[in-house]
Amino acid sequence: MPSKYLLFILTICCSIMMLLTFGTSIFDKPFNNIFGYIMVPFEKGIGSAGSWIAGRSEQLVQIKTLLDENKELKEQISKLTEENTLLQQDKYELNKLRQLFELDEQYEIYHKVGARIIARDTGNWYSSFVIDKGSKDGIEPDMNVIAGGGLVGRISDVGKNWSRVTGIISDNSNVSGMTLATEDNLIVSGDLKCMNEHVILYSQLVDSEGAVQVGDKIVTSDISDKYLPGILIGYIMTIETDNNNLTKSGTLSPAVDFEHLSEVLVITDKKQILSDE
Amino acid sequence: MLKFFLTGLTIGICCILQMCVFPMALPVNVFPNLFIILTAACGFMMEEKEGLIVGFLCGMAYDVFFGDLVGFHALLYMYIGYFNGKFSRVFYPEDIKLPLVLITMSDLTYSLICYVLLFLLRGRLEFSYYFIHVILPEMICTLVATLIFYPPILKLNEWLRKRERRSEQRFV
Numbered sequence: 369m370p371s372k373y374l375l376f377i378l379t380i381c382c383s384i385m386m387l388l389t390f391g392t393s394i395f396d397k398p399f400n401n402i403f404g405y406i407m408v409p410f411e412k413g414i415g416s417a418g419s420w421i422a423g424r425s426e427q428l429v430q431i432k433t434l435l436d437e438n439k440e441l442k443e444q445i446s447k448l449t450e451e452n453t454l455l456q457q458d459k460y461e462l463n464k465l466r467q468l469f470e471l472d473e474q475y476e477i478y479h480k481v482g483a484r485i486i487a488r489d490t491g492n493w494y495s496s497f498v499i500d501k502g503s504k505d506g507i508e509p510d511m512n513v514i515a516g517g518g519l520v521g522r523i524s525d526v527g528k529n530w531s532r533v534t535g536i537i538s539d540n541s542n543v544s545g546m547t548l549a550t551e552d553n554l555i556v557s558g559d560l561k562c563m564n565e566h567v568i569l570y571s572q573l574v575d576s577e578g579a580v581q582v583g584d585k586i587v588t589s590d591i592s593d594k595y596l597p598g599i600l601i602g603y604i605m606t607i608e609t610d611n612n613n614l615t616k617s618g619t620l621s622p623a624v625d626f627e628h629l630s631e632v633l634v635i636t637d638k639k640q641i642l643s644d645e
Numbered sequence: 646m647l648k649f650f651l652t653g654l655t656i657g658i659c660c661i662l663q664m665c666v667f668p669m670a671l672p673v674n675v676f677p678n679l680f681i682i683l684t685a686a687c688g689f690m691m692e693e694k695e696g697l698i699v700g701f702l703c704g705m706a707y708d709v710f711f712g713d714l715v716g717f718h719a720l721l722y723m724y725i726g727y728f729n730g731k732f733s734r735v736f737y738p739e740d741i742k743l744p745l746v747l748i749t750m751s752d753l754t755y756s757l758i759c760y761v762l763l764f765l766l767r768g769r770l771e772f773s774y775y776f777i778h779v780i781l782p783e784m785i786c787t788l789v790a791t792l793i794f795y796p797p798i799l800k801l802n803e804w805l806r807k808r809e810r811r812s813e814q815r816f817v
Contacts, residue, residue, distance in 0.1 A: 369694075371727065371730065374694060374698075375723070375724075378701055378719075378723055379723070382716035384716075385716035385719075386715065386716040386717055386720075389714050399715060403709040407657075407706075410657075410661050414666060486665060487665050487710060488665075488668035492779050493763055493779065497668075498711075532710065539764070560769075561774060561778075564778060
């Protein structure tokens, strides 16, 4: 067959596939499974070997820094014990008050599954990665992914034994968040420009009283339809008033170190949304 | 038959290198694009048809794992392979300048199309920033990677060609 015809046929095939994947999810299952079966075993093996080598080399480098760090940490311990006693006093008070108000445990405890990162998007445009758990392990799209206490992203695609996580620092990601202290809503959006500087953008913060300050914690909001409430996203670094004088925007530093991520936790509880039925 | 098998194997190795080994082994933010190297190389070393098939497979492998739209990268890589195939008539194995230029230009085209379709259409207008911080580093990375990965691909192709010629002679 002449190459021109082949090019023409495959172009039409690709266009149809793009249209179909845009509207539906028919292709997800067969393709994901076929490629998953071929690639994932290799990726797992190489992933663990690679991380072992990386771990060894890092160990050697780190010994020096560890010694310095040890000194600092010892100082910190003394500081923290002091703080801890103060906090414990507060805790007693809080418990008493809670009993008075008959408040329940404030945060729900989520069920989690641990997963290892086996491949990364090296396309230089978006930030996503593949983990070694899939529908076999009960993972579904839109489940939240966390690591080290902070939000990493959410599952965007699931195969039988792998799934893709789109990070919150990715350029095509938006998360509805709120400040923990004042409960003001804002939108956290990833940006390629800021990704290189290890920060994320936020915008549309309505804070007429000016109560939000640098260093405030940002968590996922109650009104998000994909993200569970109360997961730490990061800390505010800069605050700027927008041109409209109503909203504020700026940057926040994520709670997760996205460069040195090797294991993540997938929260298997999904946010319940009111359906149309 | 051997050609198909070896091409498939090379694509598989590329996939693993690109998606698993590079992110673990290289402590940098920018990665070379091995798929472009392989697609372009197959294009100008063999012909349009081989180039576009290899491009299609490479793009598909990328799409399944990381593409939001299945078929987008497949289409892009396929055309890159096809147009590189046009240069198979002026390709000589001894000359390394043409491959370097072609692969670099392919990577540049790929990045520019990606920028226009994935970023510009969403209102990210600062072309100069993206050019300096994403497109240019990737191009240089790919150029360096070409110097390392192109010779083995060339050797493999030469060996296949010799084998083919020998079996043709046997039939005559």
